[in-house]
Amino acid sequence: MKKNKNPHEADLRGTLISVLVVGVLIAVMWAAVYAMYVAL
Amino acid sequence: MHLHKFEKIWLIFGIAMLAVFLGIVGVQAFTQGQTPAGGMEKIDPEKVDVTAPFDDPGVHQIDEDTYEVVIKAMAYGYEPSEIKVPAGKEIIFKVTSKDVIHSFTIPNTKVNMMVVPGQVNEKRYTFKEPGTFLILCNEYCGTGHHFMHTEIEVVEE
Amino acid sequence: MIIHSERGPLAGRRTSSAVAGVTAASERKLALWNIGFAYTAFLIGTFCGLLQVFMRNEMIQLPAWLDYYQVLTVHGVTLALVYTTFFIYAFLITGMSKALGSFGPKVARWSWIGFFVAAAGTVWATIEILSGRASVLYTFYAPLKASGWFYVSLALLIIGTWIISFALIAHYVKWRKANPGIMSPLFAFMTISTLAMWIIACLGVVAAVVFMYIPWAFGWVDTINVELSRTLFWFFGHPLVYFWLLPAYMAWYLVVPKLLGTKVFSDSLARLSFLLFILFSIPVGLHHQLTEPGVADFWKFLQVTLTFMVVIPTLMTAFSLFATFEISGRQKGAKGLFGWVSKLPWNDIRFTSLFIAMVFFIPGGAGGIINTSFQLNEMVHNTLWVVGHFHITVGTPVAMTFMGISFWLIPYLTGRTLTKTTKKLAFIQIISWSVGMLFMSTAQHVLGLLGAPRRTQHSNYSDHPTVLGWFDGFFSNTATLALGGIILFFSAMLLMVIVFRLWLIEPRSEKGDLYAEFPIAESDASATPRWLENWWIWIGIAVALILLAYTFPITHMIQDAPPGSKGFINW
Numbered sequence: 001m002k003k004n005k006n007p008h009e010a011d012l013r014g015t016l017i018s019v020l021v022v023g024v025l026i027a028v029m030w031a032a033v034y035a036m037y038v039a040l
Numbered sequence: 041m042h043l044h045k046f047e048k049i050w051l052i053f054g055i056a057m058l059a060v061f062l063g064i065v066g067v068q069a070f071t072q073g074q075t076p077a078g079g080m081e082k083i084d085p086e087k088v089d090v091t092a093p094f095d096d097p098g099v100h101q102i103d104e105d106t107y108e109v110v111i112k113a114m115a116y117g118y119e120p121s122e123i124k125v126p127a128g129k130e131i132i133f134k135v136t137s138k139d140v141i142h143s144f145t146i147p148n149t150k151v152n153m154m155v156v157p158g159q160v161n162e163k164r165y166t167f168k169e170p171g172t173f174l175i176l177c178n179e180y181c182g183t184g185h186h187f188m189h190t191e192i193e194v195v196e197e
Numbered sequence: 198m199i200i201h202s203e204r205g206p207l208a209g210r211r212t213s214s215a216v217a218g219v220t221a222a223s224e225r226k227l228a229l230w231n232i233g234f235a236y237t238a239f240l241i242g243t244f245c246g247l248l249q250v251f252m253r254n255e256m257i258q259l260p261a262w263l264d265y266y267q268v269l270t271v272h273g274v275t276l277a278l279v280y281t282t283f284f285i286y287a288f289l290i291t292g293m294s295k296a297l298g299s300f301g302p303k304v305a306r307w308s309w310i311g312f313f314v315a316a317a318g319t320v321w322a323t324i325e326i327l328s329g330r331a332s333v334l335y336t337f338y339a340p341l342k343a344s345g346w347f348y349v350s351l352a353l354l355i356i357g358t359w360i361i362s363f364a365l366i367a368h369y370v371k372w373r374k375a376n377p378g379i380m381s382p383l384f385a386f387m388t389i390s391t392l393a394m395w396i397i398a399c400l401g402v403v404a405a406v407v408f409m410y411i412p413w414a415f416g417w418v419d420t421i422n423v424e425l426s427r428t429l430f431w432f433f434g435h436p437l438v439y440f441w442l443l444p445a446y447m448a449w450y451l452v453v454p455k456l457l458g459t460k461v462f463s464d465s466l467a468r469l470s471f472l473l474f475i476l477f478s479i480p481v482g483l484h485h486q487l488t489e490p491g492v493a494d495f496w497k498f499l500q501v502t503l504t505f506m507v508v509i510p511t512l513m514t515a516f517s518l519f520a521t522f523e524i525s526g527r528q529k530g531a532k533g534l535f536g537w538v539s540k541l542p543w544n545d546i547r548f549t550s551l552f553i554a555m556v557f558f559i560p561g562g563a564g565g566i567i568n569t570s571f572q573l574n575e576m577v578h579n580t581l582w583v584v585g586h587f588h589i590t591v592g593t594p595v596a597m598t599f600m601g602i603s604f605w606l607i608p609y610l611t612g613r614t615l616t617k618t619t620k621k622l623a624f625i626q627i628i629s630w631s632v633g634m635l636f637m638s639t640a641q642h643v644l645g646l647l648g649a650p651r652r653t654q655h656s657n658y659s660d661h662p663t664v665l666g667w668f669d670g671f672f673s674n675t676a677t678l679a680l681g682g683i684i685l686f687f688s689a690m691l692l693m694v695i696v697f698r699l700w701l702i703e704p705r706s707e708k709g710d711l712y713a714e715f716p717i718a719e720s721d722a723s724a725t726p727r728w729l730e731n732w733w734i735w736i737g738i739a740v741a742l743i744l745l746a747y748t749f750p751i752t753h754m755i756q757d758a759p760p761g762s763k764g765f766i767n768w
């Protein structure tokens with residue numbers, strides 16, 4: 001039972017994974033365009 | 041101010057990612073001369089035709105491996121209109137404008153330069169393959185803007 | 198309508214982030230006028246958008262008195278400058294009245310004056326554009342020269358926004374004096390951050406317009422310093438995009454948790470992120486000038502670095518939003534890693550619209566990081582990629598957030614309700630906008646990488662093979678761009694129907710009607726450090742950063758300037 005009142009102790013595993021997925025997405029997009037640039 | 045442990049992880053991850061991006065472009069730009077087009081040389085926009093090097097626009101060989109291409113942009117065209125350069129050699133493009141802002145852009149290359157009156161813009165680029173490349177203006181310059189284009193012929197060394 | 202007076206010391210003491218009263222009648226009227234003005238601009242602007250996508254495919258021909266670039270100028274001005282600005286003030290005025298209590302007579306008077314000045318400037322600018330005296334696009338780069346009155350009208354628009362801004366600031370200052378030692382409500386804090394940034398940012402464009410463009414356009418001086426005028430424009434131009442974005446962030450931080458039945462994730466981090474925007478959204482304008490001469494690489498790269506810093510508050514925002522989702526889901530009994538996703542109120546159009554807006558901002562933000570990556574900018578600068586980019590930053594995350602706000606703000610202001618029928622229409626509207634934008638912006642991104650220029654009417658460039666690649670394939674096809682544009686226009690017209698219904702047709706709301714409420718979540722400021730609200734510290738650092746980033750390049754442009762340019766009217 002995780003029912004913490006204080007949001008700082010809240011269970012945020014889903015959040016962490018979500019933002020990391022977003023981060024990876026950004027990195028992939030950036031790397032793709034960078035690779036295209038270098039190939040020119 | 042309290043940070044959730046996961047938020048710390050995320051911020052460290054995010055900031056590290058940004059630092060890597062910045063590091064990569066910074067190192068590539070400043071150690072390999074891959075900076076975007078630029079230049080600090082200035083010119084009187086009214087006297088472009090009589091100011092060197094724009095009094096003699098066109099392709100000039102500088103040394104064995106380097107060519108200079110001097111271009112004047114104006115509504116709605118480029119001078120000279122015929123440009124022929126070798127592949128595999130470093131080309132230094134030098135452009136300025138006789139009137140408004142234009143661009144000198146060669147799609148499928150790294151050449152994408154703003155052409156600003158009063159300034160000389162410069163970009164070094166080496167074509168890998170021969171072929172006929174399109175040159176176009178991608179900065180709005182008036183009603184004829186979409187007609188402003190020419191070609192550059194890249195020939196075998 | 199009874200107006201609850203929430204002014205005075207009591208209001209603040211009860212709770213520092215009080216979800217105070219309701220918005221007073223006179224502020225409601227002012228907000229509605231702003232919204233009406235905004236949606237009139239939206240109607241005109243999206244129609245121009247439709248014309249553009251048709252013309253890029255040679256599907257229509259304009260009458261002789263109108264050309265592509267006039268249409269594009271109107272599109273940029275009406276949507277990017279007018280729709281956004283007036284909607285933002287409607288939102289801020291309503292929220293400030295709700296959060297801090299109703300306006301005093303002076304604040305009320307000056308916000309009306311500001312509205313009329315800004316509106317007059319806008320109408321005047323539109324007339325100048327349509328009569329063919331100002332086909333200079335909304336960035337009005339010199340030495341293309343519009344009529345002097347065009348620049349005067351733009352100055353009026355900005356001055357009008359300053360007047361409203363200072364009226365709102367005065368309202369806030371009065372509240373602070375009446376509530377010493379208390380953190381202001383988060384809505385007010387965010388409003389003041391946004392306005393502080395806006396006022397500083399406008400200094401650049403005002404300096405350019407007043408001291409450079411107007412004397413030049415009226416012929417008092419012969420020439421203009423082109424590079425300086427561009428630099429002052431972009432001093433303003435980048436924070437301009439944050440001026441659009443921050444009110445959307447306000448809705449994400451404050452409205453979303455309320456809709457989810459929870460609180461703001463972290464009051465202090467929310468405030469900190471807005472302060473970071475004041476610091477880092479201004480000294481970065483050179484990232485729009487990376488491929489041009491007249492600025493040394495060092496200064497370009499310094500501002501690129503500062504631009505990367507401005508990503509950080511957005512990273513913080515992303516975390517807060519997901520955390521809000523997860524916490525609310527878990528409060529509702531969600532299990533596992535992603536159980537909270539199914540607990541989100543997907544049937545609530547107020548939420549779903551904002552959620553989709555946030556999703557679009559993920560590729561939007563990623564594209565922004567690419568654009569500012571120094572030499573990578575050469576790949577995309579002034580290509581259709583950029584057009585794709587700002588349609589999935591301002592054109593969707595911001596615009597769709599404003600649509601989502603409209604679904605409850607207009608009922609809140611008119612005292613009507615959102616009926617089932619309109620709610621269905623709203624879902625169709627939001628979904629069609631998403632689909633249309635997916636087609637249009639993806640095509641634009643791809644075409645841009647293939648070198649297709651922005652701000653350019655259809656051209657086959659002497660049938661060069663490069664151009665054939667822009668009409669071939671699925672996403673690499675100008676026709677797909679048009680398909681998206683047509684769907685978007687349908688969606689825009691549907692939105693006009695919805696706005697009309699909410700304004701004039703829907704039944705009166707009853708007590709307790711959710712859609713007739715202004716949803717602001719509670720934010721617990723008890724642990725928020727006081728120094729976060731010491732504006733002088735933050736504005737001081739912002740000014741220091743601006744001086745660091747701009748003093749040298751601008752001094753150089755003035756002292757070492759080439760002979761200026763006379764004006765050109767190339768249309």
Ligand code: HEM
Nearest residue numbers: 243246247249273276277334592596651652653682685686
């Ligand atoms: C019906 C919906 C829309 C359509 C079909 C549409 C279409 C377009 C197209 C095709 C262009 C590029 C023209 C060119 O570069 O040649 C454009 C430019 C632009 N759009 Fe939209 N758009 C729509 C909605 C919006 C919205 C909602 C916003 C902002 C809130 C917006 C802001 C802009 C801006 C700022 C430009 C650049 C103008 C310029 O280059 O001067 N658009 N739009």
Ligand SMILES: [Cu+2]
Nearest residue numbers: 177179181185
């Ligand atoms: Cu042009």
Ligand SMILES: [Cu+2]
Nearest residue numbers: 434435484485
């Ligand atoms: Cu920017």
